[in-house]
Amino acid sequence: MEDVKPTKVIDARGSYCPGPLMELIKAYKQGKVGDVISVYSSDEGTRKDAPAWIQKSGNELVGVYTRDGYYEIVMKKVK
Amino acid sequence: MSPSAKKVLILGDGAAGTMMGNKLRFHSDPSDIQITVLGNSEKHYFKPDGVSIPFGFKDYRNSVKPTRSLFNFGVNYVRETVASIDVKNSTVIASSGKSYFYDYLIIATGDRFAYEDLPGYEKAASHFYSLEASLALREKLNHFNGGKIVIGQASIPIQCPPAPYEFTFQLEQYLNLRGIRKQTELHYIYPLNRVFTIPNVAPFVEKLMDDKGIIIHKMFNVDSVEPEIRRLNSIEGETLDYDLLVLVPPHRGQKVITESGLADESGYIDVDRNRLNYADYDNVFVIGDATNLPISKAGATAHFETEYLANRLANEVNGNAFFESYGGEVACTTITSGSRAITLFFSYNKPPRVNYESKSDYFLKWTSSDTYFTGMIRGIM
Known part of the structure; x- marks a missing residue:
């Protein structure tokens, strides 16, 4: 993770799903191939939903990290 | 009209803007607050009936009222289209060319297809x-x-x-x-x-x-x-x-929002989730579908937002203390069959409890346009 610098960071802590995933999909649609998008979420559902969406959409799940009171989910836009 | 009355300008004549004007009128005296609403809708449509009208289950004529007829006495409704919003100079310019100055601005411009x-x-x-x-x-x-x-x-x-x-x-x-x-x-x-x-x-x-x-x-x-x-x-x-x-x-927010520099291309405005203020402006608020709050874009959301904001403004203008914050409350009743519905209550910090389908909720939903036009939109509930 330390080697991958996010192009965009979305701080969605404090909001319930679908807020964080909505933000992630929005960033994905507005982004370009090669962008690395990081979303911070304190929502347990997003920890599962976001990786599932990243994988189903054919993009790269860089990682899911447990931070201090929140999760960080990182994806790379490959299509 | 008292010359010392604070000018509250509301942009938008949909559910949020109309409720806001009417509620604020109930909560305040015309000698303290002068309320003007700018909007360009001839008719006000109760959108929740849209899930029933395509099947002929509801007569659409009961879902529409003349917009002007929905404002309470003491709310100045002006048919204008907003051309630009200048929060730095507390000015809104309409398509007619007329400028509107305000002490408080409430943006309720909704969103668009x-x-x-x-x-x-x-x-x-x-x-x-x-x-x-x-x-x-x-x-x-x-x-x-x-x-x-x-x-x-x-x-x-x-x-x-x-x-x-x-x-x-x-x-x-x-x-x-x-x-x-x-x-x-x-x-x-x-x-x-x-x-x-x-x-x-x-x-x-x-x-x-x-x-x-x-x-x-x-x-x-x-x-x-x-x-x-x-x-x-x-x-x-x-x-x-x-x-x-x-x-x-x-969906996106209105073009005028983006063009006025209040939001990115999505058109939805960043807003303080507990105070409903725009950026660092103590006198600019955003309610209804125009916000990018992570909650439902719905009339029921606007209902709770306007309740909070009308109370707050009325107290602030009068110099009273006001310590409440907006909690992202939403309530919605949705039809699940020909005779049943469910009702969900939730907020930022409280997910809804799963309710069971009930006939009483169905009745609540079925009569909601009457409740809306006679009570909610008037600001009396």
């Missing part, structure tokens, strides 16, 4: 998010005699997140009543890994869909539509052919 975000949409799809669209869909359904119907939403966010499933359940009932359910495949697409935004409600809705034989496609985010061959393609790489496509159009 961004058809341009999905090329081919208007040729391919029907929807039920405006009265005109609902009536056009009613005409299409009158001539529908079986086939494959795909229902869903083109993007996130949309107004009233439960509306797509609510429409689907009523469509299923309609097809049964017409005796063409067996000749019809119903496909429900949804952008998330479930059939509804809220995780603990989704299984309940999914079971209802399974029981009714509705085919579900999760994580289907619409990428493109091909009207000529009646095909829908997803970002995730799936395709679905259809005979009738009922797709909630893409």
Whole structure:
């Protein structure tokens, strides 16, 4: 993770799903191939939903990290 | 009108703007607060009835009132289209060229259908998010005699997140009543890994869909539509052919919001989630569908926002202490069959509890346009 610098960071802590995933999909649609998008979420559902969406959409799940009171989910836009 | 009265300017004559003006009037004295609402709608449409009108289950004429008739005495409603908003100089300029100065500004400009975000949409799809669209869909359904119907939403966010499933359940009932359910495949697409935004409600809705034989496609985010061959393609790489496509159009905030520099291209305004202020402006607020708050874009959301903000402004102007904060409260009742509905209450920090379908909730929903026009929009509840 330390080697991958996010192009965009979305701080969605404090909001319930679908807020964080909505933000992630929005960033994905507005982004370009090669962008690395990081979303911070304190929502347990997003920890599962976001990786599932990243994988189903054919993009790269860089990682899911447990931070201090929140999760960080990182994806790379490959299509 | 007292010359010392604070000028409150509200932009928008939809649910949020109208409720705001009426509620603030109830909470304040005209000698303290002068209220002006700018809007350009001749008619005010009760949007929740859109899930019933395409089937002829509701008479659309009861879902529409003249906008001007909905404002309480003491609210100055002006038919104007907002051309630009200058928060630095506390000025709003209308298309007529007239400038409006304010002490407090409340932006309730709602959102719009961004058809341009999905090329081919208007040729391919029907929807039920405006009265005109609902009536056009009613005409299409009158001539529908079986086939494959795909229902869903083109993007996130949309107004009233439960509306797509609510429409689907009523469509299923309609097809049964017409005796063409067996000749019809119903496909429900949804952008998330479930059939509804809220995780603990989704299984309940999914079971209802399974029981009714509705085919579900999760994580289907619409990428493109091909009207000529009646095909829908997803970002995730799936395709679905259809005979009738009922797709909630893409949404964005109003162009004037972006053009005035208040939001990015999405048109939704960043707002303090507990105070509803725009940026660092103590005298500028945003309510209703215009915000980018992570809660439902719905009249019920506006109801709670306006309750908070009307109380706050009335107290602030009078120099009273006001310590409450807005908690993101939402309440919504949605139809699940021909005689049942569910009601969900939730907020930023409290997910909804899963309710059971009930006839009383159905009655609540069925009479909601009356409740809305006689009570909610008037600001008396």
